[in-house]
Amino acid sequence: MGRTLAEKVWDDHVVRRAEGEPDLLFIDLHLLHEVTSPQAFDGLRQAGRPVRRLDLTIATEDHNTPTLDIDKPIADPVSRAQLETLRKNCADFGVRLHSLGDVEQGVVHVVGPQLGLTQPGTTVVCGDSHTSTHGAFGALAFGIGTSQVEHVLATQTLPLARPKTMAITVDGELPEDVTAKDLILAIITKIGTGGGQGYILEYRGSAIEKLSMEARMTICNMSIEAGARAGMIAPDETTFAYIEGRAHAPQGEDWDAAVAYWKTLKSDDDAEFDAEVVIDAASLAPFVTWGTNPGQGAPLSAAVPDPASYEDASERYAAEKALEYMGLTAGQPLRDIRVDTVFVGSCTNGRIEDLRAAAEIVGGRKVADGVRMLVVPGSARVGLQAVSEGLDLVFKEAGAEWRHAGCSMCLGMNPDQLAPGERSASTSNRNFEGRQGKGGRTHLVSPQVAAATAVLGHLASPADLSEADARTPAGVR
Amino acid sequence: MEAFTKHTGRAVPLRRSNVDTDQIIPAHWLKKVTRDGFEDGLFEAWRKDASFILNQPERAGATVLVAGPDFGTGSSREHAVWALQNYGFKTVISSRFADIFRGNSLKNGLLTVVLEQKIVDALWELTEKDPQAEITVDLEAREVRAEGITAAFELDENARWRLLNGLDDISITLQNEADISTYEAKRPSYKPRTVQV
Numbered sequence: 001m002g003r004t005l006a007e008k009v010w011d012d013h014v015v016r017r018a019e020g021e022p023d024l025l026f027i028d029l030h031l032l033h034e035v036t037s038p039q040a041f042d043g044l045r046q047a048g049r050p051v052r053r054l055d056l057t058i059a060t061e062d063h064n065t066p067t068l069d070i071d072k073p074i075a076d077p078v079s080r081a082q083l084e085t086l087r088k089n090c091a092d093f094g095v096r097l098h099s100l101g102d103v104e105q106g107v108v109h110v111v112g113p114q115l116g117l118t119q120p121g122t123t124v125v126c127g128d129s130h131t132s133t134h135g136a137f138g139a140l141a142f143g144i145g146t147s148q149v150e151h152v153l154a155t156q157t158l159p160l161a162r163p164k165t166m167a168i169t170v171d172g173e174l175p176e177d178v179t180a181k182d183l184i185l186a187i188i189t190k191i192g193t194g195g196g197q198g199y200i201l202e203y204r205g206s207a208i209e210k211l212s213m214e215a216r217m218t219i220c221n222m223s224i225e226a227g228a229r230a231g232m233i234a235p236d237e238t239t240f241a242y243i244e245g246r247a248h249a250p251q252g253e254d255w256d257a258a259v260a261y262w263k264t265l266k267s268d269d270d271a272e273f274d275a276e277v278v279i280d281a282a283s284l285a286p287f288v289t290w291g292t293n294p295g296q297g298a299p300l301s302a303a304v305p306d307p308a309s310y311e312d313a314s315e316r317y318a319a320e321k322a323l324e325y326m327g328l329t330a331g332q333p334l335r336d337i338r339v340d341t342v343f344v345g346s347c348t349n350g351r352i353e354d355l356r357a358a359a360e361i362v363g364g365r366k367v368a369d370g371v372r373m374l375v376v377p378g379s380a381r382v383g384l385q386a387v388s389e390g391l392d393l394v395f396k397e398a399g400a401e402w403r404h405a406g407c408s409m410c411l412g413m414n415p416d417q418l419a420p421g422e423r424s425a426s427t428s429n430r431n432f433e434g435r436q437g438k439g440g441r442t443h444l445v446s447p448q449v450a451a452a453t454a455v456l457g458h459l460a461s462p463a464d465l466s467e468a469d470a471r472t473p474a475g476v477r
Numbered sequence: 478m479e480a481f482t483k484h485t486g487r488a489v490p491l492r493r494s495n496v497d498t499d500q501i502i503p504a505h506w507l508k509k510v511t512r513d514g515f516e517d518g519l520f521e522a523w524r525k526d527a528s529f530i531l532n533q534p535e536r537a538g539a540t541v542l543v544a545g546p547d548f549g550t551g552s553s554r555e556h557a558v559w560a561l562q563n564y565g566f567k568t569v570i571s572s573r574f575a576d577i578f579r580g581n582s583l584k585n586g587l588l589t590v591v592l593e594q595k596i597v598d599a600l601w602e603l604t605e606k607d608p609q610a611e612i613t614v615d616l617e618a619r620e621v622r623a624e625g626i627t628a629a630f631e632l633d634e635n636a637r638w639r640l641l642n643g644l645d646d647i648s649i650t651l652q653n654e655a656d657i658s659t660y661e662a663k664r665p666s667y668k669p670r671t672v673q674v
């Protein structure tokens with residue numbers, strides 16, 4: 001019987017297989033950041049163990065880093081201490097580190113692909129659940145806890161039980177204004193935040209094949225929000241073209257050998273998945289969340305649902321709690337929801353394509369009065385690219401704030417936070433209570449919806465913007 | 478890691494589904510660089526509400542958390558496990574855990590027990606009615622027991638063996654060092670490297 005993509009990559013990394021034990025898998029790439037690594041390095045120190053494979057390990061700073069005044073000492077002493085701990089650990093153990101101020105610094109999941117380190121058929125881990133992002137390249141990539149970080153540092157392997165596989169087939173054409181973000185939000189709402197639990201998801205079908213690498217990363221990024229261990233997309237010419245020429249891409253004969261291997265990385269026609277979900281791309285529309293988990297979403301044209309409409313008691317209760325926290329009432333059109341803040345950034349939508357999409361919409365327009373729009377590139381290099389294209393000016397002229405790279409308001413570990421009761425439209429991946437700041441309320445959206453929302457001051461799609469423009473006298477757009 | 482064989486204690490019934498790791502321990506606590514001192518951050522936002530179950534005096538000293546489905550969703554932060562342990566919980570019962578959370582808990586000796594929702598419902602009823610009611614989680618017998626309730630649970634044999642003996646994963650893996658070296662020797666040269674060695 002044929003094998004799925006996930007099974008092929010898994011099998012190629014088994015170091016040891018024994019009856020009654022989890023497989024011991026080799027890890028090709030280990031990404032580190034300041035938040036989940038300190039206790040792991042401490043563990044190594046206590047046991048007197050070195051890092052086994054420094055050449056497969058790389059660190060950057062992202063979660064705590066400020067997005068303003070990056071040349072000054074970090075104001076928050078606790079954040080500063082955590083960054084200094086990472087710097088010391090990397091220096092002591094010899095790990096390559098990209099610190100704040102370095103051109104390769106940025107959100108860890110933007111940095112790996114950008115350097116060409118994320119490659120098809122590799123195993124990639126990081127102490128961060130959105131490691132699933134790297135699956136867009138046909139890598140088996142998943143988030144791990146700090147104990148596992150220590151395990152990988154010490155052994156370059158992990159003992160793991162093999163998850164099941166689920167195919168998510170998306171055929172057809174995505175309608176205009178419908179992006180990868182809308183697609184993944186719709187998938188999560190369909191299968192639920194626990195729907196992918198125990199599975200590696202493989203996204204496939206004609207709609208997926210047409211997507212750029214950046215859009216594929218957006219989709220795989222949020223696999224974890226459906227509870228899945230990982231998300232994958234079979235590598236193809238789009239993937240190879242993205243990698244070719246990057247700093248760590250294979251060269252010469254190695255390139256040819258690599259591509260030959262990469263071409264074998266797709267699910268066989270007779271491979272069997274443990275579960276399958278089919279989605280018609282043409283049926284999708286811009287999608288936003290109204291609740292406090294990423295599965296509580298609806299098309300932008302819909303209304304806030306009535307909790308009473310949920311049959312399942314715990315879902316009903318969760319919806320009631322969510323509406324209370326979000327300050328929303330059932331039946332309220334989603335388009336009427338006014339926001340205070342718009343955040344464009346994160347490892348979900350902080351890449352250059354996302355910034356271009358948002359800039360195109362706010363270009364020549366103004367951010368609505370009373371709305372703060374924050375644009376945070378996913379990495380310093382993405383920021384530089386945006387500047388070279390003049391996107392920073394577009395944002396600034398529209399009245400948005402152009403910031404330095406990092407996780408920023410995705411989780412508010414740095415000063416970029418919502419105030420209690422403030423509402424955001426955010427291109428990030430989590431709308432949990434308090435995620436963007438204590439008492440903050442988050443609506444997850446695509447960069448296009450974020451930009452249109454910033455201009456109109458309420459949740460909106462680019463189409464709403466053209467209608468608003470049509471009502472405005474010519475020349476004063 | 479501390480071994481887990483059998484534990485008996487009073488419970489906290491937490492009737493919420495989808496309790497994500499941001500609720501278990503908010504991000505600002507993640508700046509700490511130790512594995513301890515997270516107890517005050519556990520469910521921090523909810524604890525501001527005097528009526529929250531953890532704030533009830535009769536729940537003080539409880540060691541068994543009985544949670545709703547999809548407990549521990551969201552981030553990979555092991556801090557969520559440490560916070561539960563620092564607070565005093567020895568075991569968490571739910572009908573469904575998020576994968577990464579479950580893996581993290583078992584690595585730290587916090588036993589996560591999966592029971593059918595109807596048994597979780599029964600445990601909620603029992604411990605809501607009687608805060609003094611005790612729950613026993615017996616890993617040797619793979620059984621949860623409380624007044625009027627006996628329920629078997631599953632845990633894969635390998636994880637169970639590691640927990641019962643409090644074994645450290647890294648030492649076990651390093652016993653297979655030769656396998657790792659053999660694998661490394663045959664890795665293709667086109668695989669990416671972060672630095673030249």
Ligand code: SF4
Pocket residue numbers: 062063107108109128130346347348406407410411428429
């Ligand atoms: S951008 Fe957000 S989701 Fe991504 S790594 Fe940073 S905090 Fe996590």
